[in-house]
Amino acid sequence: MIVTPLDSAILDSKDQYVFYHKMIDFSLKELIVAVQEKQILNQQELLLFKQYSDLLLYSIEAMRVKYMYDDEENMKVDLTDSSFPNYLEFRYLFNDLALREDYLEKLTGIETLKDEFLDTLMRKKEPIPKRKLFQAASIVYYSSAKKEYIFNRFVQGKIIPAPEGSVAEHLVSWSFYDVSHNRPFICYMYFNYDGKDVESYKDEIYETLKNIADREMALDTMAYGIDKRLPKVFPKLIKRVDLGPIHNVFAKDENKLTHAILQSIANKEIPLESYAISLKIDELKSSSEFKEGSFFSKQTFQRWDAMYRQRYIFAPHRIIQMLYNKTPEIMNKLAMSPVQVSSIQSSVVSNEK
Template sequence: MSIDHIVTPLDSAQLDSKEHYAFYHEMVEHALKELIESMSTNEICNDLEMVFFKQYCDLLLYSIEAMRIKYMYDEEDNMNIDLADSGFPNYLEFRYLFNDLALRDNYISKLPDLEKIKEEFLDTLLRKKEHVSKQKLFQAASLRYYTTVEQKFIYNRFVQGKIVETPDDINSKYMTSWSFYDVTYNRPFVCFMYFDTGRGNIDNYRNDIYDVLKNSADRHMALDTMAYGIDRKLQDVFPKHIKRIDLGPLHNVFAKDENVMTHTILDGIAKKEIGLESFAFSLKIDEVYSGSEFKEGSYFSKQTLQKWDYVIKQPYVFAPHRIIQLLYDKAPELMNELAKPPFQLSDLVIDKI
């Protein structure tokens, strides 16, 4: 089917056909891979940060591909995309995957054997010269889903990265990263914290750091509030620089919100000025640095805390050339507010799905 024949109701949050699933997955995969390459080329993040950023994006892509396999031939359930300022699957979809895969053995036991399914497919296609029924396609997709998708690679609400030593050109000795899927915004966030420690081996602090990040930095909030909360709860750990990447929205034909960029793209698609496959990626980076230190507490139990500077906010846009032109034409004020001019990505080209 040609991509131009895909009809997407803009007031619907569901993908309800094979074409929708294939198209959506192709778009997200293309956009994320292009984004990663552009961020690396344009040094939006340093080399160490890019290693972990790519890993979190890989988990996200793996999960969306798992959703595609799970739902493509399912006539009862459909995958939900969050339409407002997101463009990504609703967070509950990730939870459904995670919980569903915990019961994989129960589901596999109820499905036909793989060889039996293959024989039935060949018999239907070659001998009977008929199309394979949707029920059989659903059984085959379900078998593939439950036997190949691994629960440990599903993007969870909170994903902790390991603590690593930093290169010599970075002032702080250690860096750790984490990612969370904010349930309010339905968007993934990736965070980095550069820090030093008191005396002793880093292993003495590792578990405490992980616990504090999971309990105090697992959702969107003012970055200086997050920084102060982390700093206050970690004795003898001294955060010096915290960086948060807000991944999205992914503006595309499946979105529906009051965002100026989304509205501009949808309006362009409706007027046939741009294709149905058009997209743009918004990305916001907030950073906060420690300007100095101060001590708080009684004489016998003082704690060294950081005095945080103002939060640095850096909005970026990544999009194909035609979309950048459209945005400059229709929303010049928005373009002027960016930290840097938009970064060009390659077009998404899909002739058939």
């Protein structure tokens, strides 16, 4: 995928970094709380949702530290339908941390840097040069960030027992960062296993999910691919959560909700830090089974119902009112009334004045 100026924005000032990262961090945390309060996912799904979201938040925080004082490189944010960082930023994080020891050896020692800071502040009575601040941020970045906590392009969850009353015995989850949408997706599959110990078959399951279910596609296409590649697995329910876009000042105006927010910000009807979050959940259920193949090598397949989609909007009260006025055709078709979340305090807007 080629990143063009129309597809991504570069955060090229400290004020923009502070504003962007506080907005994304705040809105995602509000979303997690709201999903739990409204019981949009069951308890086990919610626990997994929070774990994947924590990886996402950790990665974005690592980006904040990495780029804060860097004069040469700037972080790219997707503008098309996301507001999340461009997927390449996650790859850069992963690659950086794979070579962390090499980088740390080249950086100025912590004690040396501390002495230089104290000398500059106490004796010279001067501000710390930006070059030195970048060195300090680099030390924090490479010494504290851990590769295993980075939201990679594909993140595999473990196979666990499905909650009581589920449509199948086992549950496996995974998440991926789709490179075409620059958004995270979280998936759940409830399935039965034709064997005694599902753990003995986990490598085949994980490999199949990584190869077949690592990008956004028609859900029935994904389901058929999994069903065909795993003859011992009988999927009964596949659920996919599309997290985003986050509609705010960092997004492009092609999306109707984003356009409404940007227009209202431009008209000074709502503050600069206004936001709304879209969340879509697609579900595909098996209605029955059928067999295909020769007499001696028949394989059981699922007969899938039509995909069922539910769409949710999370936004502060003032934004919900505005969206009802400007985009009623969208707001009236949601799975439930828009979920009210907190607005970002005006103090996080670092350069509005």
